Amino acid sequence: xxxxxxDYQKLPGSYLFSTIAKKVAAYTEAHPEEKIxxxxxxxxxxxxxxxxIKALHDAVDEMxxxxxxxxxxxxxxxxxxxxxxVEKAFKSRGCEVxxxxxxxxxxAKSDSGNIQEIxxxxxxxxxxxxxxxxxxxxxxxxxxxxxxxxKTGLWSNVIYMPCTAENGFSPELPGEVPDIIYLCFPNNPTxxxxxKTELQKFVDYANEHKSVIIYDAAYEAYISEEDVPHSIYECxxxxxxxxxxxxxxxxxxxxxxxxGYTVVPKDLKDQDGxxxxxxxxxxxxxxxxxxxxxxxxxxxxVFSEIGQKETMEQIVYYxxxxxxxxxxxxxxxxxxxxxxxxxxxxxxxxxxxxxxxxFDFLLDKAxxxxxxxxxxxxxxEGYFRLTAFGSYENTVEAIERIKKM
Ligand code: MLT
Numbered sequence: 001x002x003x004x005x006x007d008y009q010k011l012p013g014s015y016l017f018s019t020i021a022k023k024v025a026a027y028t029e030a031h032p033e034e035k036i037x038x039x040x041x042x043x044x045x046x047x048x049x050x051x052x053i054k055a056l057h058d059a060v061d062e063m064x065x066x067x068x069x070x071x072x073x074x075x076x077x078x079x080x081x082x083x084x085x086v087e088k089a090f091k092s093r094g095c096e097v098x099x100x101x102x103x104x105x106x107x108a109k110s111d112s113g114n115i116q117e118i119x120x121x122x123x124x125x126x127x128x129x130x131x132x133x134x135x136x137x138x139x140x141x142x143x144x145x146x147x148x149x150x151k152t153g154l155w156s157n158v159i160y161m162p163c164t165a166e167n168g169f170s171p172e173l174p175g176e177v178p179d180i181i182y183l184c185f186p187n188n189p190t191x192x193x194x195x196k197t198e199l200q201k202f203v204d205y206a207n208e209h210k211s212v213i214i215y216d217a218a219y220e221a222y223i224s225e226e227d228v229p230h231s232i233y234e235c236x237x238x239x240x241x242x243x244x245x246x247x248x249x250x251x252x253x254x255x256x257x258x259x260g261y262t263v264v265p266k267d268l269k270d271q272d273g274x275x276x277x278x279x280x281x282x283x284x285x286x287x288x289x290x291x292x293x294x295x296x297x298x299x300x301x302v303f304s305e306i307g308q309k310e311t312m313e314q315i316v317y318y319x320x321x322x323x324x325x326x327x328x329x330x331x332x333x334x335x336x337x338x339x340x341x342x343x344x345x346x347x348x349x350x351x352x353x354x355x356x357x358x359f360d361f362l363l364d365k366a367x368x369x370x371x372x373x374x375x376x377x378x379x380x381e382g383y384f385r386l387t388a389f390g391s392y393e394n395t396v397e398a399i400e401r402i403k404k405m
Contacts, residue, residue: 007143012150016133016375017041023359024369031367037398039325039386040369042188042343044253046317048298049310052252055301059294073290076281077104077261081296085261088303089246095233101265101277103284104291104299108218108247108260113138114287115214115243115262118279119180126159126178128171130189130376130383132216135182153378162379163190169337169346170194173201177209183232184216186223189376189385190346191338193228199235206241210271213242218260221251221315223341239265243276250343252302252311259291259299318343321395322388328399343388346373358384366401 013019020040028036048056062068076082082099090097105111113134116125125139136158139145146157154160159178161171169192174181183202185194206213215232223230232242244263248254264277291299301307322339329336335348349358355372362368362384373383390398 005141008141010145010148011137011140012148015137016371019375020359020369020371024363027363034367036363036367036369037390037394037401038369039390039395039398040371042250042387042389043255044250044314044318044389045391046253046314048253048257049307049314051304051306051310052298052301055298055307056294059297063294070293073293073296075284075288075290076100077102077291078293078296081300082261084300084303085246090231090233090263093230093234095231096239097233097263097265101263102261103264103280104259104261104296105284105288106258106260106291107249107254108216108245109134111245111260111262112214112216114283115245115280116142116144116180117283118276119212123179124157124159124176125180125182126161126174126211127182127377128163128184128187129160129378130163130373130380131182132184132188133376135214136377153374153381160377160379163187163192164379165335165337165348168192170198173205178211181206181211181213182216183213184218186219186228186342187338187344188216188219188342189344189371189373189380190383191340191342191344192346193223193225193341195227196229196234199229199232203232203235203238203241207237211241212268212276213238215242215244217244218247219250219342220246221311222319222343224319225341228341233263233265239267241268243268248299248302251315252299252307253314254295254298257295257298259295317392318388321390321392324392324395325386325388325399328403332399332403339388345386345388347384347386349373349382349384352382355381355384362402362405365405366398368398368401 082102085102086099116139127135145155159174159176163169163171169190220230232238232244246261248259264280266277268276325345326339337346339345355374359372371385373380
């Protein structure tokens, strides 16, 4: 008789954004007359830029012509995209990355969830708290996290690096030595950044302790300040200890189109000299048949001069929303951070409300959807995340409604 995976059964409740979607659907059904403004999940609202649409059309035409039709994509990605990524995303910033270290995928969510498969079953993870839920969830699914304590919201075998107002939402080096360290900067959910000096400390620590860093840089395009690294490979020694995950979702609006990539340097080896790059390639080969040609051409177009100009205009648009949220909430007396180098604003819930209490309160009183901070981990309790990815009009209206609550 079959049995259901015991590790999966340890996961409490449903995935954070599924829970929110269900709550909002129930509210909408009960209040069909209300206009709900969604600033919850970090989903873009601007349509794909014209240069990207053109690249998609051109690629579709190629697929309809017998002389240019393509079947299975190379499982690691087309060379035209991998070479472009190396030139435009890394070499331009002085980072040493090679095309055969770039693995094109259907997005950063899959990569950040799947990457743990190439590590030992007993490897211990360290995560920031709060944190993008995919990292812990997928390690729970693989049996690495121990048991869940409902009271504290902590997993017994996970090393937590709290990011709180006291430390400026910036993690300190882990108290116990982990095997795998997840970092995400600019951060989801807090919107905080890390300086190059601070990131270098993590790289040095990882090299010294033979840990690996999984660096999620999905929001790097939103960096506006100096001294905020766009890639972990700006740090010395990162090639021997770090994997970097990137996305086309937030910088170019591919949340529905799906495209991302992961860099695994050839210099990254485990204690027995096993190449993680080769294991990840092996995994891709077995489990993935490559991101679609059409979408990879669209990804290439993002890096063109016109693609960069058009997508930057979208980023500026979203960051103007972020400023509107930041300024609006501050003037209404809220304590807020983030929103300067990231499209997320992190606010302290008023009147000691829990994160979920504030979620219900906001939905009921202002018909605005946000994300409860506790959904990202216990240190997120008492906090709340709003995204800047809405339309400007809706963002302004949401803030006006919140001010009136
Ligand atoms: C978020 O809202 O945290 C993100 O949009 C989720 C994701 O990128 O998967």
